[in-house]
Amino acid sequence: MQASYTQIFPSSSSESDFSMYNIPIVSGKLHQPMKNKSLSFLLSDSKFLVKLLKLASPIMLQQLIFSSLGMVDTLMIGQLGDSAVAAVGIANQVFFLVTLLYFGVTSGSAIFTAQYWGQKDIPRINQVLGLSLMISLAGGGIFALAALLAPAGIMGIYTKDPAVIWQGSSYLRVIALSYFLTAVTYSYSAILRSIEQVRLPMFVSLIALSLNTLLNFGLILGNFGLPALGVKGAAYATLIARLVETGLTVTLVYFRKLPLAARFQELFRWDRIPFMKFFRTTLPVILTEIIWSLGTTTYNAIYAHISTESIAAYNIAMTLDRLVFVIFIGLAHACAIMIGNQIGTGNTEAATIYGKKYMLIGLIGAAFSGLLIFLLKNPILSLYRVTPQTLDFANRILLVMIFSLPIRSLNLIVLIGILRSGGDTLYAMLIDAGIIWIIGVPMALLGAFILHLPVYLVYTLVMADEITKLLLGLRRFFQGRWAHTLTAPA
Numbered sequence: 001m002q003a004s005y006t007q008i009f010p011s012s013s014s015e016s017d018f019s020m021y022n023i024p025i026v027s028g029k030l031h032q033p034m035k036n037k038s039l040s041f042l043l044s045d046s047k048f049l050v051k052l053l054k055l056a057s058p059i060m061l062q063q064l065i066f067s068s069l070g071m072v073d074t075l076m077i078g079q080l081g082d083s084a085v086a087a088v089g090i091a092n093q094v095f096f097l098v099t100l101l102y103f104g105v106t107s108g109s110a111i112f113t114a115q116y117w118g119q120k121d122i123p124r125i126n127q128v129l130g131l132s133l134m135i136s137l138a139g140g141g142i143f144a145l146a147a148l149l150a151p152a153g154i155m156g157i158y159t160k161d162p163a164v165i166w167q168g169s170s171y172l173r174v175i176a177l178s179y180f181l182t183a184v185t186y187s188y189s190a191i192l193r194s195i196e197q198v199r200l201p202m203f204v205s206l207i208a209l210s211l212n213t214l215l216n217f218g219l220i221l222g223n224f225g226l227p228a229l230g231v232k233g234a235a236y237a238t239l240i241a242r243l244v245e246t247g248l249t250v251t252l253v254y255f256r257k258l259p260l261a262a263r264f265q266e267l268f269r270w271d272r273i274p275f276m277k278f279f280r281t282t283l284p285v286i287l288t289e290i291i292w293s294l295g296t297t298t299y300n301a302i303y304a305h306i307s308t309e310s311i312a313a314y315n316i317a318m319t320l321d322r323l324v325f326v327i328f329i330g331l332a333h334a335c336a337i338m339i340g341n342q343i344g345t346g347n348t349e350a351a352t353i354y355g356k357k358y359m360l361i362g363l364i365g366a367a368f369s370g371l372l373i374f375l376l377k378n379p380i381l382s383l384y385r386v387t388p389q390t391l392d393f394a395n396r397i398l399l400v401m402i403f404s405l406p407i408r409s410l411n412l413i414v415l416i417g418i419l420r421s422g423g424d425t426l427y428a429m430l431i432d433a434g435i436i437w438i439i440g441v442p443m444a445l446l447g448a449f450i451l452h453l454p455v456y457l458v459y460t461l462v463m464a465d466e467i468t469k470l471l472l473g474l475r476r477f478f479q480g481r482w483a484h485t486l487t488a489p490a
Contacts, residue, residue, distance in 0.1 A: 051338060052331075060326050076221060077220060078384040081386070082390060084167060088171055089315035092175075098182070099182065101139045104287070106132055108284075111420060114341055117341060118340070118344025118345045126259070126260060126266050126267055129191050133184065137183045140182065151168070151172035151173055181243055182246075197259075216234055219237050285429070287429055295436035303455050313390045324405075325369070327409075328369075328412045336421035339422060340422075355417070407463070408466055418482065431473055432469065446461065
């Protein structure tokens with residue numbers, strides 16, 4: 001779907017939409033008035049761009065490291081054949097679910113943190129961190145218990161291939177222990193980013209993920225004198241890397257005496273947080289991630305039931321798609337921080353302009369990212385030792401991903417960067433978690449089991465979900481009913 005400037009920033013916007021030509025920056029000072037409503041107006045604010053780069057660049061780099069090393073891991077596992085790629089991809093659906101739970105909890109917490117940071121209210125920020133840790137660890141424990149006690153049953157939901165179930169089960173029994181460590185890292189990293197400490201999570205991720213790749217090279221393939229453990233080696237490598245990541249994150253927070261270096265009783269004394277407002281805001285975010293992730297993992301189950309080659313192709317294509325999607329993850333997080341800061345200080349008009357700028361930058365980024373995927377796909381696919389049919393399916397899925405990138409990138413910025421940071425979490429939940437089940441999953445079932453389409457055409461049908469979400473999200477943004485000040489007294 002092509003979106004013109006007039007579609008995203010319609011000329012019918014009321015005068016009040018552009019009455020903020022004196023745009024407040026994060027410090028609260030005002031720019032000189034601007035009289036131009038053109039594209040140059042949206043990109044001419046140098047202080048905005050500097051702030052964007054300062055916040056987004058470390059997040060992008062962190063995600064780029066994560067995605068790049070994840071692709072290397074997949075390449076290593078890909079040397080073991082289709083069943084190994086499918087087994088790890090399916091087993092990681094549990095990790096995908098648990099990380100989305102963490103993302104929901106920490107995203108909801110970050111909404112408050114960004115607004116409290118605008119007021120420099122450190123005690124409340126520490127109490128938000130305590131809540132995030134408590135909920136994430138409890139949720140992660142449930143997933144870990146399921147993976148430890150019934151790994152074959154979990155694998156059997158997605159596939160009937162005995163080789164895939166056996167390899168995936170051995171992976172799950174080890175990787176489940178890392179869920180607790182990830183809960184701590186996610187909580188600290190998300191709130192560090194919300195208080196503009198974006199470099200520390202990036203630095204720790206660089207060390208941990210590099211270690212993960214080295215250990216994978218040793219434990220999967222039997223290098224450095226280590227045993228060749230196959231997919232189980234990948235699980236041990238991840239567990240060790242997560243342990244290092246968690247230890248480094250917490251140690252550096254306290255060693256550098258950052259605002260999150262609170263005593264235990266300060267983290268878990270929640271007398272100053274408006275509890276009902278906190279849970280009214282964060283619960284829709286958590287539910288969104290759970291319901292949406294169940295829909296997404298249903299997609300994977302459908303692809304796996306089409307064939308082992310289909311799910312292997314989808315996992316291969318996703319590794320490259322994630323590599324370039326880091327741009328929009330960084331933009332969405334930076335957008336959420338900047339908009340949250342502005343709303344926390346009462347500058348809702350500046351928050352609206354920031355949202356428009358981020359959407360435009362997202363469209364520009366989608367064009368360049370799509371070109372990058374197109375240029376990289378054939379050289380990278382040639383490195384996999386899988387069947388020709390798997391490579392053909394992966395190539396076709398990537399083409400659909402390229403053309404859908406503008407839609408998917410805008411959805412990330414609008415739903416997470418704008419609506420959530422503005423406290424409009426219930427409406428965002430209805431869009432994000434509702435449409436996937438109303439449109440996305442039925443389309444996938446129709447394509448796979450009634451029309452019997454190949455996996456790349458089933459994935460194309462699923463994009464109707466993304467188109468619908470974008471239309472509803474843009475409508476909400478331009479109605480102007482999404483910005484809510486959450487840090488005012490309840």
